[in-house]
Amino acid sequence: MADNILRLERMTIKFGGLTAVDDLSMYINKGELVGLIGPNGAGKTTVFNVITGIYKPSSGKVYFKGIDITGLKPHLINQMGIARTFQNIRLFSDMTVLENTMVGQHSYFTNRKALKFLHAQDPQKYPKPSWKPWLFSAIFKTPDYTKVEKMMREKALDLLEKMELKKYADLKASALPYGQQRKLEIARALATNPTLLILDEPAAGMNPQESQRLLESIRKIMEDFSLTILLIEHDMKFVMNICERIYVLDYGKLISHGTPESVQNDKKVIEAYLGDEIYV
């Protein structure tokens, strides 16, 4: 139990008369890579929106690292260490690739609590947060602000390098090809220093080679940042390849849960995807 990084307990969310997610309980252990699959409209993205605080569940609880985060504001949930990407890409399209990644670090570096924590970890590398309010440091470009700004830039470039996006750093995000935009979303999410990364269809719209490359880089970042990952994906090959455990949703209900093999052979899952057996 203690290893549960994320736990949903009997979570239900209703939109008017429609029950989008019904009584869902699930858990993710630290360092796991868990998949959430299901046919279109099964409520997968709604689950993500509840975890990240965009929706409030009608009933049930969400625990992150043992803390009840049900109904917290999205930015607080993010600062606790949950970052996500979006199914329909939501980049800041008028800003450059580098700026997009640096936005991800804004809260981390301008949050005094986080800065104090970092300073305690490594006083040489991270400046002591000044008594001044950060806004004024930013406007008057005080030395400790410029230091932080430089650190943000370096870290952003480092992340872009890892996601093979460094050569696009000064391009506008909207100028990137589709597959690269998805990778940029991951880089931006990583910039917020998450412990749990939630990926909403990371391989959508990618060709097989691209998704193979993405698979490798997801494995790599998982190791590099000691992440736990929860992902939604429709590309079954991708999911079966990468995930350790899989949850299957259909019409908001959990219909199957287990290792990729057991899920693949689950009759209910096959029914959900292909329909009932047809008797001739």
Add this chain to the structure above:
Amino acid sequence: MKKLSFKVNLILTIVFLIGVYFFLANANIFGDYWSRIITLIAIYGIMAISYTLVNGITGIFSLGQAGFIAIGAYTSALLTLSIQQKEMSFFIQPLIWPLNSIQIGFFPATIIGGLVAAFFAFLIGYPSLRLTGDYFAIATLAFAEIIRILIQNSYGLTNGTLGLKGISSYTTVWWAWGWLLVTVIVIGSLKFSSYGRALRAISEDPVAAKVMGIDVFRHQMMAFVISGFFAGVSGSLYAHWITTLDPRPASLGVMLTFYVLIMIVIGGLGSISGAIIGAIFFAFVSQWLRMFESNVNFFGFTIPGVPGMSMLMLSAIFILVMIFWRRGVMGKSELSWQSMYNFFKKRVGDENG
């Protein structure tokens, strides 16, 4: 494309500032009328920049700017008016206590005007920033109107419909352009800081910004309050430029908000240099169009002057800009030496090629 070095940028900026200095120092050679217009440009510039911080950079559509300008104007005017002048003006109802016996300098009065406007921005922003889009616009419009009506009816504080007159014309070219420089530096620096990136992120996609850990409400509030401060400052400068204040909708009411909105839309929403371009454009064009209010001789034909004609033509110009040039002059980008260099290089390159 060659990148201009920091040194070149710095030298060009200094040369530009010296050029502006000499232009302003000799502004009076154009006559009193034009030097007043040059001062007005700077005041409009401050209004436009403070407005573009909210409407352009942060991307929340506020229509309450005139309310903050009015608060700044009245606060500072009440502080700088002489005690005798106050006694003379407030004959329906005397001015309430602390204000009737104090008179302070122009600079502290301007700062206090800005701070009071910022405080009101906080009060108004706190409930209304929970709304989004059009609802926010309507709420701020209503709040600005509430402020105007309060000014119109509190005789003991603002002299109501009688207005304030005899305000010393402290606003010289230097005060106005000095404050414009401060505004450009502060808001420009804010735009190109981590906070500015966060604000731009909010304007592009508030949901994604939230999920990236940005406290959207607090950042919007921050932009709104800073904008309120500079709106108050511009109001103070405006009050000491025009020397009389009254709460008609056409002077410090909703019309002023729309004038400033025209400036920033023409200049390009979200661009500080665009806001200044819009302010210059608006100041000149609105003055120039005033000639259509009286009879105009046009190649022997006489066009009869119609009162209100200038507003009509300004609206027509605005509509044309919106049809053919929707992004405004600058779009979201800033005018920099680099961008000008690139622009001319491209033109020259096209001609050679």
